[in-house]
Structure formats: structure tokens, C-alpha cells
Amino acid sequence: MSKEPNSIGKSVMELPANIVRSVFRNPLPSSDRGRAATSFTNFFLHIQPVRVSRQALRPSYTMGLGLISFFLFVILTATGVLLMFYYVPSTTQAYERMLDLRSSVAFGVILRNMHRWAAHGMVACVFLHMCRVFFTGSYKPPREFNWVIGVCLFGLTLLSSFTGYLLPWDQLAFWAITVGTSIAGYAPFVGKAIKFILLGDATVGQEALLRFYVLHVVVLPLILTIFVAVHFWRIRKDGGLAKPEAEAAPKRIPVEVEIQEEPAPVMATASAAIVAPARRFTIQGLVRGPLVKVGKLEEDTVFSWPNLLVAELFVLLLTIAGVMLVSFFFNAPLEQPVNVMHPPNPAKAPWYFLGLQEQVSYSAFWGGIGVPGIEVLLLLLIPYIDRGREGVGRWFARQRILANSVFLLFVLVNIYLIVIGTFFRGANWQFVSPF
Amino acid sequence: MAVAATETKSTEPEIGRRRFLGWLSGVGIAGSAVLGSLATFFFIRPRTTYGQPNRFKIGRPEEFPPGSRIAIDPKRVCIVREGNKVAAISTTCTHLGCIVSPSATGFQCPCHGSRFDVDGNVTGGPAPKALAWYAVSLTPSGELEVDKDSEIQTGTYLSV
Numbered sequence: 232m233s234k235e236p237n238s239i240g241k242s243v244m245e246l247p248a249n250i251v252r253s254v255f256r257n258p259l260p261s262s263d264r265g266r267a268a269t270s271f272t273n274f275f276l277h278i279q280p281v282r283v284s285r286q287a288l289r290p291s292y293t294m295g296l297g298l299i300s301f302f303l304f305v306i307l308t309a310t311g312v313l314l315m316f317y318y319v320p321s322t323t324q325a326y327e328r329m330l331d332l333r334s335s336v337a338f339g340v341i342l343r344n345m346h347r348w349a350a351h352g353m354v355a356c357v358f359l360h361m362c363r364v365f366f367t368g369s370y371k372p373p374r375e376f377n378w379v380i381g382v383c384l385f386g387l388t389l390l391s392s393f394t395g396y397l398l399p400w401d402q403l404a405f406w407a408i409t410v411g412t413s414i415a416g417y418a419p420f421v422g423k424a425i426k427f428i429l430l431g432d433a434t435v436g437q438e439a440l441l442r443f444y445v446l447h448v449v450v451l452p453l454i455l456t457i458f459v460a461v462h463f464w465r466i467r468k469d470g471g472l473a474k475p476e477a478e479a480a481p482k483r484i485p486v487e488v489e490i491q492e493e494p495a496p497v498m499a500t501a502s503a504a505i506v507a508p509a510r511r512f513t514i515q516g517l518v519r520g521p522l523v524k525v526g527k528l529e530e531d532t533v534f535s536w537p538n539l540l541v542a543e544l545f546v547l548l549l550t551i552a553g554v555m556l557v558s559f560f561f562n563a564p565l566e567q568p569v570n571v572m573h574p575p576n577p578a579k580a581p582w583y584f585l586g587l588q589e590q591v592s593y594s595a596f597w598g599g600i601g602v603p604g605i606e607v608l609l610l611l612l613i614p615y616i617d618r619g620r621e622g623v624g625r626w627f628a629r630q631r632i633l634a635n636s637v638f639l640l641f642v643l644v645n646i647y648l649i650v651i652g653t654f655f656r657g658a659n660w661q662f663v664s665p666f
Numbered sequence: 667m668a669v670a671a672t673e674t675k676s677t678e679p680e681i682g683r684r685r686f687l688g689w690l691s692g693v694g695i696a697g698s699a700v701l702g703s704l705a706t707f708f709f710i711r712p713r714t715t716y717g718q719p720n721r722f723k724i725g726r727p728e729e730f731p732p733g734s735r736i737a738i739d740p741k742r743v744c745i746v747r748e749g750n751k752v753a754a755i756s757t758t759c760t761h762l763g764c765i766v767s768p769s770a771t772g773f774q775c776p777c778h779g780s781r782f783d784v785d786g787n788v789t790g791g792p793a794p795k796a797l798a799w800y801a802v803s804l805t806p807s808g809e810l811e812v813d814k815d816s817e818i819q820t821g822t823y824l825s826v
Binding site: 406409410412413414424427428431432433434436437438571572573574576577578591592593594595596599658659660661 | 739762765
């Protein structure tokens, strides 16, 4: 707003600063108002709250499991898109393309390793995240439905892994798809129709590979992304991560926040009302529950910038480092090319499905449809069955000893089945000792 | 500045029209969703398949000597001939779809250890039902033809 006439020279001189200012609405914040404004006015940062409770930042509380799961999903998307440049969903070519990744594609091996190990990691982290949420009682109102979305996300993660390991079209792929769709065929009434639609044919072949490919690279990631977005959004709307009762005491509206006045020449030009200096502003609209926690701000919350951001970036770094490290030392499994006449003996799925496979070896219907169906139903209903409001936001709260014990039993039984399926089953699924 | 909840004053006749339009839109969109889902279902459910035909010729009866049990793995059937009677037994395990192989006592599945007798009846393991028997017919050209779309009762032979 200078009074001098515009000159080309001045424009050129100011060009870099002007470009930076047009992209980033705020300079790097040096004041509390700046930190608040940064969270508000940046598209990527506004997903986060301006302030975040100290409890949510404590690594021993969340262990960062949800965040790790999300970052693994990001890694999977990135590596998956790259792998798509070389992959052909054809029964005659898919396996050769896997070999090509090893022999003639630059960084092919490491990309495939990263994709496979990140997928295994995501299954594990999503499950552990679910355990964390349960053992800290974080599914209590108002977070019931976010738990339901979380259970759906776990299911989508498993489906994504299942459709994924079929794509190399090796022995594991072929027999996993055979057994997996046969299990679907045991579902009452609709089983046969579902099996036919999944395979696109009477037998496992080209149609099935194409269908699972489309599910794996488009349908499931798309649904997963939408569910993740809703999951995150609801965390914000439910007032951040679950906290112990005392901290979560609801504060009533109206709320007036006074932001201390500081000179901020750049922000004065920004259009967002929040950054105008010397302005009292009110939070508009009513919210219910423990969403707004004005008045106790200083004690138990800190600014997201930089506290939360740094924590997130650190977790991202750890996640990438972990995946890279594993991928450098261990190659993703690739079995023999498909032989439709001879299933490998024993034909074992990846570890996370071996509990299911163990169950199936007793009864296909009960092991593959009945028991898992009941388990998923109970998981979905947990927040509507367990209505007690106590022990929220703390690990293994004494008031929740019954709920926690039941869930721990569920976890241990599944781990037990996986261990049996992984280490104690040999040819013809006979019991063998690994020692 | 604050957003006060200002009620829009609307005149009576508009409400009727607005409600009607709202109702119409709701029904229309819900209907489109239902029709769209149905159309998608019929779209992804294949009408023709590109895989192996379920009805195929397996050769002349002489190629299967009396007393033989010959598994045709690519077709997933086992041709059994006793005297002048011929039958086709499925080699797809009824448990979870693995391929069973003929053994001295009948059939055996390598995946989860199901066992069947020579007629395909379950003798052990998790298999819930017997191996399927398929209709066999003699074509005018004198060849045997198996139709995997038509399951017949265990023990039904074709005399050749």
C-alpha cells in the first residue's frame, strides 16, 4: 500500500517475497496468535486443532499407533502407485512382472518390499491401535460411532491385504484366492452369488485376477480414504482424543477468547477474520459436549504448532525408517508360479490370516463365516453394549476390569490361533512341533 | 457480525411447493441410488464367462479301460470306469476348493487333510459333504462328454 507509483523494478525486487506470501498466508509464527493462525489458515494444518491436550501428545498414551497406521497407508499409496507402472493384471504376465521388478526395474525390489512390509505393518498397527482404543476406554460416548468406523477400517485393511497378495499370481495367490472365495461361498443364501461375482467365472482365473486388481488399486483405497477422512474429522468434532473425566469437564458456551494484541503487519492484510489484530472474536454456533475447553487452556493443552506437528513428523520419520530398514534386509515373499494342479502343502496364508485358516480347518462355515461374523458384530456393538462412563482416557482403568479382561481374552485367543497356524501346522495341516 | 439465527420469513404457498420439491428430490435421488445399485450388481455379474467351459468332451470310452480311475486335473474331474459303467467325480474338495488326488482308499486333499472313499463320500477331515458326481453322456460322435453344471446322485453311472 505504498504511495509511490508502481514500477516494474520494484515488482521484480519484491517478487520472491510476494510469491512466498501468497502461498503461505502466515509467516513462521513467533507469537501465540501466529501459532493459532497458522493452524487455522493452512489447508493441511487446519485438520488439526489449534491447541492439543498434553495427554494426546504423550507417547505412552497413544503409542502413535493410529498415526503410524495412517502413515503406512500413505507409504502404501505412494509405493503402490509406482508399482502400478510396471504391473500387468494378466495371468500370463503378472508373475513375470514380479521377476522383472527383481531383475530389470531400478529400485523394483525395494519398492515391492516396502509395499509388502508396510501392508503387514498396517494390519498389525491398525489392530494394535484398536487394542489401545479399547484398553483406554476411548470408545465411550461421544466416540461410539468413531469406534464403528475404526472397526470398518480394520476390515478394509484386511481386505486390501488379501486382494493385494493375490496380484503376483504365484502359488500363494492362486490357492489363497481359491480358499478365500470358497469361504465366501459358505455364507448363507448369498454365498454362491458372492463367490461368482468375486471370481467373475466358475473357476479361479483371469477374470478373478482382474477383479481383485480393480478392488485393490481403486475400490478399496477409495473407500478406505473416505473412512479415514471421516475417522479423523470425528476425532476433531468429539474434542480430540479421549481424556480422563476430570479433564474433560464440559464448558458451556458462550465463549469469548481474547487474543493478546501484537503487531503483525503481514497478517493484517490477510482476509481471514481471525488474524485481524486487536479483535475480539466469538466462537460462533453452539457445540455440545467437551468440545470447547476455554479457561483451562494453559494448564493442560499446548499449541499444535509446533508441538503436535513435530510429534507427527517424528512419527512419520520413524515409520519411513522402519519400513525402509525392514525392506533393505528382508525380501517380500514370492512363491513358485501358479500350478493349478498342485496346491503347495501346506498352503499357508500370511500370518494375519493363519488364525482364520486354523479355524477353517475345523469347520469351513463356523471357522470362516460363523465365528468371524459374530466377532465382527460384537466388535461393532461394543460401544453400545458397554455404556459405563468410567475409566475413560486411562490405560487399564480399574473400573473397566471386566471389559478389559474380556477384550484381552479375545486378543489372546486370536494370537494363540495365529501362533498355532504359523508354527505348529505342517503338511496336510497336521500338528507338528517347530522345535 | 455474529451469525444470529435469523428465521427466513416465508409465505404460505411457497412452503407447499418447497416441501413437494424436497419430497420429489428425495424420492428421485433414493430411487436413482436403488436403481444404480441394482444396475451395478447386474453389470459386475458376468453373463458370459471366458474361462473353461463347464461342458467338455474327454475322449472315447475305450481310452478309459475298465477298472481305471483317471484324474483329469485341468478339468478337475476324475473319470471312473467299472466294467462298462462310466462316471465323472469332481476332484475339487468340498471344503475349500483345493484339488484332491486319487489315493488307494479314494481321494485325499493336501490343503486341510480331508479324505474321501472311492465314491467320494467323506471319510475324514473337515470336508462337509461328498465329492460331486457330474452327468456323463455319449455324444453322437461316440465321445464321452462331462457336464459340470449338472450334478447327479452319487453312484449314478453311464453304461457304454
